[in-house]
Amino acid sequence: MFWQALLLQAGYNATLVTVGAALLGVAAGAVGSVMVLRKRALVADAMAHATLPGVAMAFMVMVWLGGDGRSLAGLMAGAALSAGCGLLTVDWITRKSRLAEDAAIGAVLSVFFGAGIVGLTVIQTMQGGRQAGLEGFLLGATAGMLWADALVIAGGGAVAVALVWLLRRPLLLVAFDPGFAETVGISPRRADLILMALVMAVTVIGLKVVGLILVVALLIIPAVAARFWTDRAGAMVWIAGAIGGAASYLGAVISTLAPALPTGPIIVLLAAGVFLVSLLFAPARGAVPAALRHRRVRALRQAAP
């Protein structure tokens, strides 16, 4: 059964879900690398948590309009809307008050998340709505995902990857040296806007697969793991994409076999495993090779006093 799922032979639906998750993972790794290099990881976390009230509101609106409330596209639209509000609020607080950005991020993250939890609780008590499955947005649930949902995730992931590929030069140039980027005609503001839009897209697409609590981990962990294997930003983006893609693929496979487990934590733990291996064993920057080099140098010194 494991091998069938791994080799995409566990049925058409499971296959599409797995491929969709993998594409999302590639997108998260690639976008996450740019984000980490531009030092925007905290903002992404605030944005991810700020999706929850949007999900709850979208559900209520859809039920109120007579739908069943679980249309993924509708929930994603709500999530994107409230994530955008969260982002604007962080920006507004930082500009209008003397608060540092991290304080603004902490405040926005917890307030929006709290509002979202209240919304979910209200939904639990609602009559008529078929609320089952909404809590899957917290930690991710790929088991039993609809075909159309998987298609949205796969398509969105592919578009995000294509955009990173297309815009990698200006995005990385701004991440490294925004002043220089401006002198060659790249607007850092516009590049940052595009980056945050990509992060938001990955977050919203990833809601169903990894869940909003852990999606930021899928953005950060592959990037920091990839950093151990290369000294070039361009390569780092795609190594991180590969790590994110592999972890998500494997996570989705495991999730088909054990539907009771939430998918997000599985994927994040797999990615964290890659990070740990990188931290320890990457040839140039890993801890073990570094310790070995250190010992060799010391031995040489002792041999030739």
Add this chain to the structure above:
Amino acid sequence: MTVALSVRGLTVAYAQNPAITAVDADFAAGAMTAIIGPNGAGKSTLLRAVLGLVPRRAGEVAIFGAPLARVRGRIAYVPQRASVDWDFPTRVTDVVQMGLYRQLGLLGRVHRRHRALAEDCLARVGMADYATRQIGQLSGGQQQRVFLARALAQEADLYLLDEPFAGVDAATETAIIGVLKGLRDAGRTVVAVHHDLATVAGYFDRVLLMNGRAIAQGPVATAFTPDALQATYGGRLALAPTAGQGVA
């Protein structure tokens, strides 16, 4: 005198305090000009305003007779000890190839001639052996030379440098001034913020003395006078040049 860069009535303010006020200045094409003045005189601000990095409150800037947007490809800027993350995953040669961005665009492939140009620029600043180093492994002076090489790769006509000699050793300073004189001799225009009054006459053709406002400008022989320096630095200048000799 052909003017490469012309500034008219340029005023820039940070918050409420004017950093430079109504600066008029002309920078001669094919010459090396030093911008000189005390700390806080607005020298860096002048460069940054010319480049559109800080908004200007009033005034006009013309570069080769055109507004900035039309001539971006002809200008290269070397910031003061670039404040970048030195642990950023990028190698020396990658930094130099950033200078090719306008040539390559979004997706243009890096061909052998681009790599050759980058190598050549590194060789001109004496950094050819460091091409594959991660930038964090370099000393301050070496980093400064890499950023100069990036500017060279832009193959610009106007080079704006913000204190290119700050915090570099004598060997690096010699290497950098050699490169800049090479640019000048090839007909390019060089404008640099400079601090060391003792080397002005040896390094530069022309000067702009400023302190919030433009105080004096012209060839070193006529504009770099004790009176002008006195007016620029006020009483704070201990070492004033003797009349008529300039500062050696």
